[in-house]
Amino acid sequence: MNTATVNISFQKNLLSEIDVVAKREHRTRSELLREAARAYIDRRRRWEGIFSYGESIASARNLSEDDIAYEISQLRTEKKSRQ
DSSP states (O other), X not given: OOOXXXXXXXXXXXXXHHHHHHHHTTOOHHHHHHHHHHHHHHHXXXXXXXXXXXXXXXXXXXXXXXXXXXXXXXHHHHHHHHO
16 A cells, blocks of 8 residues: 555644544554545535535526525425424
8 A cells, every 4th residue: 555644733632532532443543534534535525416416406497596595495494384
């Protein structure tokens, strides 16, 4: 595996939390932080895909942001009235 070493600063309380989780999961800080970075990147890609899909649908249907905000508001009102 081709790796590089990086220096990164954390607030002490966050680093302590990282260490607690790493110890509990029997892994190193590096393993935990690599997984966290991969999860973050994956989540960002998914959200970008969701927003891209939403923008394409809105464009195809000629919907404005105001139209979408109105529909969301209506849906939320309907859900509240059913409760």
